[in-house]
Amino acid sequence: MRWSNTLIPTLREDPKDTEAMSHKLLLRGGYVRKLSSGVYSYLPLGLKVLKKICSIIAEEMFRAGADEVSLPALHPAELWKKTGRYEALGEDKLAFKNRTGQEFVLGPTHEEVITELVGAYVKSHRDLPKILFQIQTKFRDELRPRFGVIRTKEFIMKDAYSFDKDEAGLDESYQKMFEAYKKIFTRCGLPFRIVGADSGLMGGRVSQEFMVECEFGEDIMIQCAACGYLASRDIAERARGVLNPAPGSGKAPEAFDTPNLRTVDEITSRFKLKPEHLIKTLIYMGDGKPVACLIRGDRELNEAKLRKLCGFKTLIPAKPEDIQSITGGPIGFSGPVGLQGVRVVADFDIEGMTDSVTGANQKDTHLRNVNIGRDFKPDLIGDLRHAAHGDLCPKCGKPLAEAHALELGHVFKLGTRYTDAFEMKYLDEKGEKKTVIMGCYGIGVNRILAAHIEGHHDAKGMVWSKTIAPYSVLLVTLNQSDLQSVRIADEIYEKLSAEGIEVLYDDRNERAGVKFNDGDLIGIPLQVIVSERNLKEGKLEVCKRLNKETSKIPPEELLGWIRKTLSEIP
């Protein structure tokens, strides 16, 4: 493609209001344009990268035995009501009624549509397993679009769905997708990490995320540098134990007046305390019985962990009147000391706290100098909050660290969450009706583009891996009014194109400096520069974008140099 025929509107300055490097560079390099908050147009260079990514994804999906479909964006709202996700999506969904009063949801994902579809045809064990995928535009009413194409209202997803007879079949399909994902992200040049994750809105039991570390990722990974333990913060575990616990003063607990001071903030600011010196005591009803949860003042209870630790089926915060009757004091003044007839469950943190402040189970009163063991004894000690920097690794006990990460892909073992809702059954070998078991597997295509830039750029601009670069070669004339340069560059362009090499030909009548800067900015792996000076020596200048390593070669060696260098670079 000739630069003069396409649209590559590079900018010299960093655009305003951009935080993420991918956002800056996509705008500066003329890869994308913002149409509206969280809504982007892809210009030719940006689209070419997306299409390369999509090709890699489709290839690996086919190789894993999946076939491709294309499902509509206009979903009848009834489908979403059937699974209860119409409500669950809440304001994240874009939904509307048309002229005849039919309500549509603009598809943010396609479990409902594909289950209805495949369910209409799959009737026998002989029709299973099936894996179907699509690469298609999704919509959600993202409240705070951020970081350019990382978090948007309209985005491209690869979504795949597996249908199996039983759990063993699901395991096999899941594994196929899992292996395909590893190949996809590897081929896209991304140093991905695989973390256990929470299934959230999707439902189902098992899920894993494919992440890349990224300053602007909105997910947090918890990792252990010592043993390699890695999990999404939502489900990361912690070991019992505290590093360097402070010695206690030995003073006895002492009540003090805290009129109307109920929250950690209110008490710490009034008494110049640090939140980590407070023990929060949260009263819940677990399976109908009261439970007091002790959490360090600067931490938040993770209800999922509490449920799991205690095996609760139902868990609700106790009402204020219940708190009064359970603890003897009003809400905001609960504490573990002297608590009777209540199961007390403490987070691991509590074991490391000395001389803490807690509620006194009495209006407008707290206690100071409270110590575990001496002043109260929990019935159960466990992991009740999200893991955080400095916690101990559940595998090896060494300190954990947090890292921001960007989710690129997510694989779920859904089970029968959707096939139950759509009554998707098949007849097994014995003629018995069984429910089909599902998995679903998503990849954010636009995020791969952004993540690659976040991980591969330098001060001059983007540095594309050859697998997803918009072009392999950038051909540049330094003086477009020099007839010999133009003739030779034209010949090179024709020849390389005929050899199937993807060439962007910068044939603009611009200053050499502008062309060099733009070339480095847009990050095409190989650069071939045609200048009057080098032509006098019978040479071309060739350059690898990655390290800016430059050399001079005669034109007849160009094709060989390109092929060799492309085989060597990442």
Added chain:
Amino acid sequence: MRWSNTLIPTLREDPKDTEAMSHKLLLRGGYVRKLSSGVYSYLPLGLKVLKKICSIIAEEMFRAGADEVSLPALHPAELWKKTGRYEALGEDKLAFKNRTGQEFVLGPTHEEVITELVGAYVKSHRDLPKILFQIQTKFRDELRPRFGVIRTKEFIMKDAYSFDKDEAGLDESYQKMFEAYKKIFTRCGLPFRIVGADSGLMGGRVSQEFMVECEFGEDIMIQCAACGYLASRDIAERARGVLNPAPGSGKAPEAFDTPNLRTVDEITSRFKLKPEHLIKTLIYMGDGKPVACLIRGDRELNEAKLRKLCGFKTLIPAKPEDIQSITGGPIGFSGPVGLQGVRVVADFDIEGMTDSVTGANQKDTHLRNVNIGRDFKPDLIGDLRHAAHGDLCPKCGKPLAEAHALELGHVFKLGTRYTDAFEMKYLDEKGEKKTVIMGCYGIGVNRILAAHIEGHHDAKGMVWSKTIAPYSVLLVTLNQSDLQSVRIADEIYEKLSAEGIEVLYDDRNERAGVKFNDGDLIGIPLQVIVSERNLKEGKLEVCKRLNKETSKIPPEELLGWIRKTLSEIP
């Protein structure tokens, strides 16, 4: 692809409520599934055809010098208000407000978005010309979705937009797209026709449509079998003259009572007249002056033709009180006889009418036995209505015929309709600001799929052209429990796939009859049948779907036969 791995839910019976053959066969062949009225899912076979069509389109667009972009579906409503098309789209648009109150239109086309986008970057004559295209999903609230994928609410369009310095540049860009379209439809195996058309909602001056004749097409083409004249009914012309005019009776005009009978229907049903014996007299104000238009009772005035014939800048129907003062009679009783001070313009039809009935310009009264020339003389005679079957060809005077047609593509010279609205200017060579000149060029991708089936099928099913067939070869085992058949078929499948030949392998454990019927139904060009009986002779059966011509060849000749036959068939 193995049949057992994909989803091809063929049906034995024609589905209910289907009129068009493409609709029937797409459903029967398991190519598509209806999700909701006018909203279709594409199953693997259907999607493969769509993708082949998209590849051909993209290839020809690149060859014509266009580059590809991808613009969002979520359009801020303000963009559409800027060009006045928000109102013009009316209830055809799917529009909604999101949670923050921002209004979006789901893009039915992208003139607004691309003009805003390109306008932001193109500033100089050196940035022009540009042609950009995309292949992408569009949305419109089709009131009456019909004929399967022919008329839907969600569909794939290729839309291209050209930006030029001047009219000569536009002509060149338009011609490039025009030639590309001819190649695209030819490569897709469609016997297309190119017709002049009306620009409609798009605006602009010149437009042409690429049509295929099709029983279920909702457009009407007017064509002359003698000279080849062809145009869309919206703009088709007619020659002056009437075939076989009836002789008159010679009787003088005679008034008769028509109390409260104002319309053609009311008079013809009361007096047992045929509508073609009435002359309708429609009073308009053209550029502020009265004009009486005479149209045969069974025809409708085409205002665009009246404007053009008389060169009117403004044209509005006269108000009832104006009609009274212009004609002397109330609305519904106007006629040309005795009309004073009004320009009388007659359609060509009027010249062929004798002893007609017209209004008498007097309440509750009409005249019979009215004849042109004797009783009234029009100031102008011309073409004032849509052409129809039996009219005379404007080129050669022979009778015209109507044919139903399906619009596949439409090319427009838009001029400055959008660049004016977005103030898209460039600096010319002299440093003067000029407005950019636009063209736009659309292709309905799903309609190509449907049109191909409409034109290429037989009693057994679809017959794909090799260029857009979902696979080139269908490999079938007749007895999937015969180990030798399976082993040989597996080998063939591996070998052909390795040679880059696209093979669908029917490895189902189904009866031979089912497999033969399904194979013919889905219409893959070449069939290779592996049966025990033929294997005993060391042969495979090969068959061309087009004519069901069958032969037996040894396995080692298969690859050669496939390559040769693929090169010979359409």
